[in-house]
Amino acid sequence: MWASACPPAPCLSVRGPGVPAGSDRWVLTDPRAVLSVAGLEVCQFSRDASVAEAWLIAQEPYLASRDFGHTVDSVEKLIKRHEAFEKSTAGWAERFAALEKPTTLELKEHQTPERTEEETG
Incomplete structure (x- = not known):
């Protein structure tokens, strides 16, 4: 779905001067490369934000539930559901931080x- 909206960016980056041949560090020297990387980041952010939003929307019915448990069995089920929800939320915390x-x-x-204005004269 996102592949058509965000095609892979061409490799416009080059290894910077003074960077050893075996190094994984790349330096973006071409302005088009910076824009290409920025465009790719926008597409990735859009994808990640959409996935996170879908997860949040899926959680709304659980959070809006008025089922408080009227029997011991239903309370135990609610506790288990709540523990599962906490685990799921903890897993998503890293994605939201990203x-x-x-x-x-x-x-x-x-x-x-x-x-500064002094530098620009």
Whole structure:
């Protein structure tokens, strides 16, 4: 589904100067490569956010339930469902945290020092 909306980006990155041949570190020197990576990150974020949203929507009926358990058996079932829900939520916490990570473009903006009026003359 997402493959058609977000085709894989061409490899426009090159190994930077001073980076050993066996290194996995790549330096994006071509502005098109930065935009390509940014576009790929946008597609990945969109996919991950959609999956997270679908999971949250699926949890709404459970959270909105007015079943408080009227017998001991039903209370025990509710406790087990709640424990399963807590485990599921803990598993999703990492995915939600990943959605808050800054993108390559945001990181690049923070690395570039802003020029003051005195510098620009």
